[in-house]
Amino acid sequence: MPQIARSDPTHPGANAGRRWLLLAVSAAILLAVGLAGCGQNSTELSDGASSDDVNAGRVAYERSCSACHGVGGQGTQQGPPFVDKVYEPSHHSDAAFLLAVKRGVREHHWNFGDMPPQAGVSDPEVAQIVAYVRRLQREAGIE
Numbered sequence: 781m782p783q784i785a786r787s788d789p790t791h792p793g794a795n796a797g798r799r800w801l802l803l804a805v806s807a808a809i810l811l812a813v814g815l816a817g818c819g820q821n822s823t824e825l826s827d828g829a830s831s832d833d834v835n836a837g838r839v840a841y842e843r844s845c846s847a848c849h850g851v852g853g854q855g856t857q858q859g860p861p862f863v864d865k866v867y868e869p870s871h872h873s874d875a876a877f878l879l880a881v882k883r884g885v886r887e888h889h890w891n892f893g894d895m896p897p898q899a900g901v902s903d904p905e906v907a908q909i910v911a912y913v914r915r916l917q918r919e920a921g922i923e
């Protein structure tokens with residue numbers, strides 16, 4: 781039995797066509813990456829968080845935290861304000877936010893009761909929320 785040739789002699793252009801497609805796809809990817817790199821909104825802030833982080837943090841905060849901690853971190857009847865000396869970075873580090881979201885918080889600074897763990901908030905979202913809260917604190921002169 782004769783060996784069947786791998787390349788199809790009736791379609792000599794098939795391989796070249798695929799190479800062009802590959803080239804077009806990589807060009808498109810390069811272009812997309814290049815454009816994303818020029819995003820006008822991602823100004824670096826002094827602490828390394830970009831304004832994109834702060835904006836994403838505000839959205840996640842308003843979805844998951846503001847019901848208790850209030851719009852703009854001002855606090856509510858259900859939870860304490862973040863724009864308060866108690867939550868300045870040297871007293872409550874960024875890690876405290878991750879722990880609070882994952883494990884919840886036992887009442888200890890205030891009389892609002894316990895904070896339940898916040899399922900559905902990812903680690904990167906917590907980092908963005910922290911960037912947003914730190915921005916609010918800085919604006920209020922709490923550093």
Ligand code: HEC
Nearest residue numbers: 844845848859876877880885887888889890892893895898
């Ligand atoms: C159901 C209400 C509620 C929600 C929702 C809530 N919290 Fe809280 N949180 C509290 C209360 C109440 C406290 C204060 C506990 C105390 O110290 O007495 C608190 C305290 C904290 C603290 C301080 C922890 C510490 O170590 O003292 C952090 C940080 C925190 N919350 C982050 C968050 C973040 C981030 C979100 C949103 C993802 C969130 N909380 C959503 C009620 C809430």
